[in-house]
Amino acid sequence: MAFQAQLRIPATYMRGGTSKGVFFNLTDLPAAAQVAGEARDNLLLRVIGSPDPYGKQTDGMGGATSSTSKTVIIAKSSQANHDIDYLFGQVAIDKAVIDWSGNCGNLTSAVGAFAINNGLVESSRIPDNGVVTVRVWQANIEKTILVHVPITNGEVQETGDFELDGVTFPAAEVRLDFVDPADGEGALFPSGNLVDELDVAGIGVLKVTMINAGIPTIFVNAEDIGYKGTELQEAINSDVAALEKLELIRAHGALKMGLINHLNEAQKRQHTPKLAFVAPPSNYLASSGKEVSASEIDLLVRAMSMGKLHHAMMGTAAVAIGTAASIPGTLVNLAAGGGALHAVQFGHPSGTLKVGAESNKVEGDWQVTKVTMSRSARILMEGWVRV
Structure with missing residues (x-):
């Protein structure tokens, strides 16, 4: 040879x-x-x-x-x-x-x-x-x-x-x-809405916030899909049925965002959009064994990446989180208590992360000028x- x-x-x-x-x-x-x-x-x-x-x-x-x-x-x-x-x-x-x-x-x-x-x-x-x-x-x-x-x-x-x-x-x-x-040209919300209804086959109608900031992201309330927002990787990544359900939600969201034309196209577009679920603050034990107190965070976020629950938080998804949190009325903003928020500290499976965003309304449309974080x-x- x-x-x-x-x-x-x-x-x-x-x-x-x-x-x-x-x-x-x-x-x-x-x-x-x-x-x-x-x-x-x-x-x-x-x-x-x-x-x-x-x-x-x-x-x-x-x-x-x-x-x-x-x-x-x-x-x-x-x-x-x-x-x-x-x-x-x-x-x-x-x-x-x-x-x-x-x-x-x-x-x-x-x-x-x-x-x-x-x-x-x-x-x-x-x-x-x-x-x-x-x-x-x-x-x-x-x-x-x-x-x-x-x-x-x-x-x-x-x-x-x-x-x-x-x-x-x-x-x-x-x-x-x-x-x-x-x-695009500053279009944060592809549907024009801060909250949409997403009809997912076999699951039902879910409230979602779909946003294009950092990376296209679909946010859903944790409780609406049977979670608390305190889950770690093993609770989801070892559950085949849960992964299939979450991927189905992501695929329907991708279709509604106009990122794909048919549901089966989501299989070849795993990186985007991201799917994340949010919840109000709660005490939990991070994957390192560190205790995270509800008093030190504004909300809980868990995000899926390439079909699995991420061990911490993707940086681009953090941009989406910070942006959505800064806009009153999104699911992320409401999970963090609502109102005008210029920065949030959120809990993820490995601990916490702070992200800040500068957003404003221009001629009736929300725009974000800058999102800042440290790595x-x-x-x-x-x-x-x-x-």
Whole structure:
């Protein structure tokens, strides 16, 4: 049998927020994979180790969860007043599918550091000590994100005392500003309503808030689907019937949002929209064993990612949560007590997270100008990935 040598491609394995992914400089990829298409998808699927019928991604860089089955491609920006273009691919574990339909908010916290370390930010903009704002063009959703990267002695500072629930060890704080995060031309609510009725076959009519901010998201009240909002992963991910029910709700929501034309198309669009359920504050025990008190949070949120309950909270979903919370009358806002809210601290399976949003009404339509949150990021390994 003919021997074929492996490809050897420069890559960086990074944690960003509560996710991990393999990062590439666009120009380091083979020529055929520098453009969108089958060659790129096949290469990145093999890097991550998908599709894997065993669900383990043993023969690749993936970690067998939606949070660790991710790829990022960074390039010098083609957009005016931006430093880099950031393209994100969510890799399915057991299917030969990469979903390019949305952003990863968690890995966004790592793209600034990657860009600086790879010489994609002008050296004149990087202080000896301080913070450099990396101007990111998020190519999946065509939006601007400002990543504020701490610098010490002219280099990216990765260590620090900032603690993020869902991440075991402290690190340096990286602040993120999602500028005008609504999809399209500022249209936050695809139906024009803060609350809609969603008729789901076999389940009935559910009240939902459908919003396009950070990532298209469908919010439903936890109690309406039989939950308390305090659930951890094992309570849902081990329940096949529950997963099928939640996916059915997500598919119906995707159809009503106009993201798909037929229900069965949702199977190939797993990354978006997200489905999340909300509830008023309540005491619960986080997955780490940490006690979360109702007095320290404004609401509870649980979110589904790639067909499973997320172990913490997706960064893009946090943008949707913060935005919806700031608009009186949405299900998220009502779960948090209602009224004018400029920031909320919500409880998720790993602990808590604070997110702030600036929204206002313009000519009768709600618009959000900026959503802010803090994450952390660091390089785990750098060198070459073999394919």
